[in-house]
Amino acid sequence: MWKxxxxxxxYYSNEKIEEDENQEYYRSSFHKxxxxxxxxxxxxxxxxxxxxxPLSKNDHVHNRLTHSLExxxxxxxxxxxxxxxxxxxxxxxxxxxxxxxxxxxxACLAHDIGNPPFGHAGEEVIKEWFETHKNEKFLKELSQNExxxxxxxxxxxxxxxxxxxxxxxxxxxxxNLTFATLGTLVKYPHASxxxxxxGKSKFNYFQSEADFFQLLFDDLxxxxxxxxxxxxxxSYLMEASDDICYGLLDLQDAFxxxxxxxxxxxxxxxxxxxxxxxxxxxxxxxxxxxxxxSKLVAISIHKLALHTMEVFEExxxxxxxxxxxxxxxxxxxIREFQNAIKEAKRLxxxxxxxxxxxxxxxxxxxxxxxTLLDNLIRATYELYEKDETKLxxxxxxxxxxxxENRPKKAENLYNMYxxxxxxxxGMTDNHAKYVxxxxxxMGI
Numbered sequence: 001m002w003k004x005x006x007x008x009x010x011y012y013s014n015e016k017i018e019e020d021e022n023q024e025y026y027r028s029s030f031h032k033x034x035x036x037x038x039x040x041x042x043x044x045x046x047x048x049x050x051x052x053x054p055l056s057k058n059d060h061v062h063n064r065l066t067h068s069l070e071x072x073x074x075x076x077x078x079x080x081x082x083x084x085x086x087x088x089x090x091x092x093x094x095x096x097x098x099x100x101x102x103x104x105x106x107a108c109l110a111h112d113i114g115n116p117p118f119g120h121a122g123e124e125v126i127k128e129w130f131e132t133h134k135n136e137k138f139l140k141e142l143s144q145n146e147x148x149x150x151x152x153x154x155x156x157x158x159x160x161x162x163x164x165x166x167x168x169x170x171x172x173x174x175x176n177l178t179f180a181t182l183g184t185l186v187k188y189p190h191a192s193x194x195x196x197x198x199g200k201s202k203f204n205y206f207q208s209e210a211d212f213f214q215l216l217f218d219d220l221x222x223x224x225x226x227x228x229x230x231x232x233x234x235s236y237l238m239e240a241s242d243d244i245c246y247g248l249l250d251l252q253d254a255f256x257x258x259x260x261x262x263x264x265x266x267x268x269x270x271x272x273x274x275x276x277x278x279x280x281x282x283x284x285x286x287x288x289x290x291x292x293x294s295k296l297v298a299i300s301i302h303k304l305a306l307h308t309m310e311v312f313e314e315x316x317x318x319x320x321x322x323x324x325x326x327x328x329x330x331x332x333x334i335r336e337f338q339n340a341i342k343e344a345k346r347l348x349x350x351x352x353x354x355x356x357x358x359x360x361x362x363x364x365x366x367x368x369x370x371t372l373l374d375n376l377i378r379a380t381y382e383l384y385e386k387d388e389t390k391l392x393x394x395x396x397x398x399x400x401x402x403x404e405n406r407p408k409k410a411e412n413l414y415n416m417y418x419x420x421x422x423x424x425x426g427m428t429d430n431h432a433k434y435v436x437x438x439x440x441x442m443g444i
Contacts, residue, residue: 001320002086002093004221005232006103007179011164011212012172020178030102033181037109040175042167043068048428049117062253064112064119067245072108074305075241079104081309082237089316100234106177107184107238114158116425117432118365125369126153126421138381146414148192149206150421156188156204158425164212166422183220183232187239189213190228208418224322233319240308240328247344248297254352255293262289264347265296271340272300300340307334369424371436376420380407384416398439 008020008029020029027035037043046064062070082104083097116122130150133139139147149157164174164182188204195203205213217229224230251268254260262282269278273296281287281295311331318325325331332338352358379395388409391399399406405423407416427435 001221002090002095004219005180005183005234006093006095006099007183007220009179009219010173010176011179011216012169012176014215017215028096028099028102029178030099030106030181033175033177034102034106034109036168036175036177037106037113037163040113040167042113042162042426043109045426045428046112046115048430049115049119062249064115067249068109068112070249071111071241071245072105074244074301075108075238076101076105077305078237078241078309078312079234082234082312085309085313085316103178103180103184104234104237104241106181107235108241110159110163110181110185111238111242112155112159114160114162114425115155116158116369117427117429118362118369120155121362121365122369122432123153123155125366126373126424127151129370129373138378141413142417143207143414145191145193145207148195149208149414150417152192152195152201152203153421154188154192154201154203155425156186156202157192157206157209158421160185160205160213161209161422162426164209179216179220180232180234182216183222184234184238186232187235189217189222189231206418208415230322230324233316236319236328237308237312240312241305243327243329243341244301244304244308247341248300250348250352251344252293252297254348254355256290259355260347260351262293264351265293268340268343268347269296269300271336271343272303304337307332307337365429365432368432368436371439372424372432373420375439376402376423377417380416380420381413383407383409384413401435401438 009017010020011017020032023029043065046068047066049064079101080097083095083100086093086100087095087097116126118125127150130139130147130153134147134151142150160182162174163177163185165171167174169176186204188200188202190198190200190203191205191207191210192203193207195201213229214223217223220232222230222232251260251265255262255265266278266282269281273281277299278296281292281299284292287295308328311328311333312319314333315325315328315331329338329341332341375398379391379398382391382395383399402420402423405419405426407419411419424432
């Protein structure tokens with residue numbers, strides 16, 4: 001089982017799938033996966049993409065890059081402990097704990113690599129735009145499943161597409177990551193067309209990646225008898241690393257932006273760190289308020305990570321079965337931790353996500369992405385319908401603006417629209433703003 005789950009195979013094409021044998025003692029197959037993410041253009045662009053607060057002028061506030069690096073740090077620690085646990089549980093499987101750590105760390109690095117500019121607000125704008133226009137002529141030729149991919153656009157599915165198709169080797173395996181790392185990246189092993197039936201809004205692969213996804217999960221031994229798929233057990237630790245970090249670090253950012261106060265967070269820290277430790281940090285006269293928050297966030301992450309591993313080990317059989325739990329957080333047995341996470345979410349909803357400046361910027365983001373879609377999707381449809389020499393001047397120039405991401409005439413309409421989404425999702429916040437201004441005639 002774990003020989004398959006820790007597969008070193010790499011996909012280059014349907015005719016070329018090879019196990020990575022080219023390893024040095026200092027650089028394993030999974031170490032190479034990590035390096036491929038770190039040195040990729042898509043990962044570097046995360047430094048200018050919103051985590052929670054769009055276009056913040058405070059340089060200390062998390063962006064997608066710093067968030068991903070911190071999640072990966074927690075994931076590495078969980079991976080090392082998980083590797084030691086698996087090594088003892090499966091002594092004949094030759095499991096190297098450092099391999100497990102690299103796999104989870106790399107999946108953590110890549111988990112947001114497909115998120116659009118302006119965070120989840122950007123994602124919502126794209127979904128709403130396609131929902132609003134679904135009955136128009138330029139979307140009528142899409143199949144229902146293809147349309148669902150756009151109406152329910154998900155950063156998780158786009159991340160899978162980026163690393164397996166788009167980045168480095170376009171439609172030649174992308175980054176050519178190992179099967180183990182790709183499997184660990186997947187939280188929602190189903191297509192958009194399944195969302196309604198299973199009552200979930202999240203999914204992890206588009207129709208364009210369906211064949212490769214099936215090949216991957218069959219090879220990893222994650223196919224179920226009913227034709228559906230189960231999650232890679234290590235994906236639970238990748239997901240938990242993300243949950244632990246964003247729940248606490250969003251509060252830290254909000255505090256630095258003066259959206260919430262130290263008092264607002266006190267009960268959350270007390271539930272996780274304990275009353276004595278929280279009181280001691282709060283009472284330290286030499287520390288600034290921000291340093292106090294940073295200390296308590298660090299203690300909280302450590303405590304939640306330790307409990308996450310306890311829960312993973314205690315529930316390992318269920319996590320490996322066909323009847324898997326939703327996530328590790330719901331399995332927490334320390335009630336104070338669960339209550340703290342719930343309170344952090346309540347605080348986020350009440351004071352952070354509805355903060356006035358954030359709303360203003362997200363409305364601006366709405367107009368930016370709407371402008372991009374209005375111009376580029378309509379231009380792409382004209383390219384699909386007409387001879388390239390008969391394009392309107394405006395649409396021809398709009399498509400030329402896309403450079404190497406420009407849709408190709410030979411592609412079907414669904415794939416042509418996907419290239420537009422690849423282009424928009426790949427933008428930084430600032431570049432999206434710049435291109436929208438050009439299209440609106442405001443950049444002259």
